Amino acid sequence: xxxxxxxxxxxxIASFVTTSLSSASTSIPFTTIDKGxxxxxxNAVTEVxxxxxxxxxxxxxxxxxxxxxxxxxxxxxxxxxxxMVIAVCMGVKNTGGYDIGITSVDRGDNVNxxxxxxxxxxxxxxxxxxxxxxxxxxxxxRLDVPTTTTTSDNNLxxxxxxxxxxxSQPPPPTTMKFIITVADDADKDAIRSEIEKLAxxxxxxxxxxxxxxxxxxxxxxxxxxxxxxxxxKVKGVNTVEADS
Numbered sequence: 001x002x003x004x005x006x007x008x009x010x011x012x013i014a015s016f017v018t019t020s021l022s023s024a025s026t027s028i029p030f031t032t033i034d035k036g037x038x039x040x041x042x043n044a045v046t047e048v049x050x051x052x053x054x055x056x057x058x059x060x061x062x063x064x065x066x067x068x069x070x071x072x073x074x075x076x077x078x079x080x081x082x083x084m085v086i087a088v089c090m091g092v093k094n095t096g097g098y099d100i101g102i103t104s105v106d107r108g109d110n111v112n113x114x115x116x117x118x119x120x121x122x123x124x125x126x127x128x129x130x131x132x133x134x135x136x137x138x139x140x141x142r143l144d145v146p147t148t149t150t151t152s153d154n155n156l157x158x159x160x161x162x163x164x165x166x167x168s169q170p171p172p173p174t175t176m177k178f179i180i181t182v183a184d185d186a187d188k189d190a191i192r193s194e195i196e197k198l199a200x201x202x203x204x205x206x207x208x209x210x211x212x213x214x215x216x217x218x219x220x221x222x223x224x225x226x227x228x229x230x231x232x233k234v235k236g237v238n239t240v241e242a243d244s
Contacts, residue, residue, distance in 0.1 A: 025106040028117065030143035033076050033085065037096065039136040040064035044164040045089040046119075050145075052078070055085050062087075062138070076142075084145050088121050089138040090164050097126025100137045100164065107146050117146055121162040132224055175202060176224055177243040178215045182236050188213060191236045198230050214243070 040061045049055040059075045078085055090100045102121045108114055121139065146156060182191055192204045192213060200221035205214040217227040224242065231240045 025108050025118070028105040028107055028143055028146060030086075030102070030105050030141040033140045033142050034062075035101065035139045037098075037135040037137055038065065039089060039138045041087075041089045041138060042092045042136055043089075044091040045087055045138075046121075046160040046164065047087050048158045049085040049087070050080060052080050055080075058085075058087065062140070078142055082144055083142050085140065085142050086119055086158070087138065087140045088119070088160070088162075088164065089136065090123060091136060093135045093137065095126060096131035096133060096135050097124075097128075098135060098137050099124045101139050102141055105141075105143060116157045116159060119158060119160050121160065123162065123164060174219055176217045176219050176227060178217070178228065178231055179241050179243050180213045180215060180231055180234075181238045182211050182213065183238065184211050186211065186236045191234060194234050194236075195231065198234075200227065 040063060041058075047058070049058060055078060056075045063074070086102070086105070088100055088102060090098055100121060100123045102119060104120045106118045106120065108116050108118075123137075180195075182188060188206045188211075192206050195201060195204050195213070195215055200218045201215060202218050203214075203216040207213065215231060217224075222230075228240050228242065231237060
């Protein structure tokens with residue numbers, strides 16, 4: 001083995017050790033304050049709250065649309081002399097099925113990153129059937145303020161690792177199609193005429209040789225549930241199913 005080869009291997013080993021030290025970290029325990037799908041925070045947020053005033057302002061906004069909000073603030077008790085609060089929010093999503101969650105909080109062990117705390121979080125998007133309702137997924141945690149190598153906690157750097165919007169969100173649908181069945185001997189033209197009188201109906205298609213009709217509704221003017229109920233009340237209609 002030549003000296004040139006030995007020198008190269010030495011540099012390679014040194015580089016590996018340095019990288020390993022820099023990536024070493026210690027997990028910091030945390031407690032979930034609140035996690036769910038409905039929040040008054042309608043924009044994407046990754047924030048750290050170090051004072052009671054900051055957190056109370058955030059909490060008031062967060063709880064403003066909560067179904068069980070009785071007008072009181074009910075801000076959770078946090079001892080900001082030794083704790084901090086971290087929140088990640090996805091903002092408004094058009095349907096259910098979205099989620100966000102903090103998976104770990106890690107602090108660097110190396111002297112170069114001992115004052116850096118990484119908040120790791122993950123998001124997920126819908127797969128399969130979802131609820132037709134606006135959601136605002138969020139996760140709010142509390143944890144002890146990590147001590148720093150300096151005399152001031154203000155030098156503690158919080159880094160968020162993740163994305164609050166990992167996928168491009170498709171625009172919300174503007175129409176909804178329903179499939180209705182009628183009796184074999186039903187007067188489909190008469191049924192179509194009655195359906196066309198319903199609010200928000202944009203199109204009715206009659207299957208000439210089959211006991212089916214397809215009906216489109218404008219979702220900007222009516223909800224899915226209400227549209228289905230209206231169709232079910234039309235004389236001659238047997239069943240109503242959404243064409244999902």
